[in-house]
Amino acid sequence: MTTITLVQGDITRQSVDAVVNAANSSLLGGGGVDGAIHRRGGPAILAECRKLRASHYGKGLVTGRAVATTAGELDAQWVIHTVGPVWQGPGSDSSLLASCYRESLRVADELSARTVAFPAISTGVFRWPMEEAAHIAVETVRDTEAAVEEVRFVLFDERAYKAFAEQIR
Template sequence: MQILISTGDITTNTADAIVNAASSSLLGGGGVDGAIHRAAGPGLLAACRELRAGTYAQGLPTGDAVATPGFDLPAGWVIHTVGPNARAGETDPALLASCFRRALDVAEELGAQTVAFPAISAGIYGWDPAVVADIGLRTVRDYPARSVRSVEFVLFDGRTEQIFQTAWQGLETAAGETDA
C-alpha cells in the first residue's frame, strides 16, 4: 500500500473515502468534523441522524468506524471514526490504533482504493501529534489491505506534516534495519 503525507484541506481531497475525526454523536462539531459536515452539505447530517436513530442510538463508540455517502464532497464516502479524547482521560494507544484499523476495515467493505486520513485526536482531543503520527502510520503500514491501494494523511498545517514525515522516515529506516 502506498502511503502519502501532505498538508491540505481534507474536504477537497478526491480519495474514494475520507476519514472524519468525528464526535460520538455523529452530528458534527469543531475541527475536521465541523469542516467535513459544512462541506458535505445537509445530506451528511441527515445520514448521520439516521445512524443515530438506528444502530448508533447511543452514539458511535470510541475506536469504531461507520460510513456515509460523501454528498457534496469530492470523495464518494465519509468514514466516521471517534478518536480517544486524552483531555477526558482516554489515553490508551490501542483505542487510537483502532480508529485507523476500523476506518480501513470500513474502506475495504466499501471497496475503496484510496483513503484520506486526518491526524485523528491530535487537535482538540489533546493527543501529541508525534504519537498520533507513529500510531497512525504503523497501523496503516501494517494493515492487510485488499482493495485499499493508497492512503494519504492530509494534515492541517506544515508543522503537523513535518511531524508525520519525520515519523514515517523513522519507521522506514527501522524497517530497513530489520530487513538487513
C-alpha cells in the same frame, strides 16, 4: 501493499474514494475536521448520520469504531466517521487511537474504496500529542492488511506534516 502519501492542506478538498472524519460520538457534526466535513459535504452527510443514530447507533459511535455515510458534496464517495480517544495524559490508551485507523481501513475495504484520506485523528481538541499520534497512525496503517491502494494523510499545518514525515522516512 498500501502506499502512504502525505499532503499538507484541507481534507475536504481531497479527491479520493473515502474521506475519514475525526468525528465526535454523536455523529452530528462538531468542530475541527468534523465541522469542516459536515459544512463542505452539505446536509446529506448529517441526514445519514441522523439515520444511523435512529437505528444502530442510538447512543452514538463508540471510541475506536468506524461507520460510513455518503460524502455529499465532497469529491469522494464516502465519509468514514471514526471517534478518536481524548488524551488523558501519559499512559492514555493508544490502542483506541490505533483502532480508529484499523476500523476505518476495514470499512474502506467493505466499501471497496481504493484511496482513503485520513486526518491526524485526536490531535486537535482531543489533545493527543502530534508526534505520538503520527507514530501510531503510520505504524497502524503499515501493519493493517487492507486492499486500499493509497492512504493519504492530509495534515492541516506544517507541524503535523513534519511529524508524519518523520514517521514515513
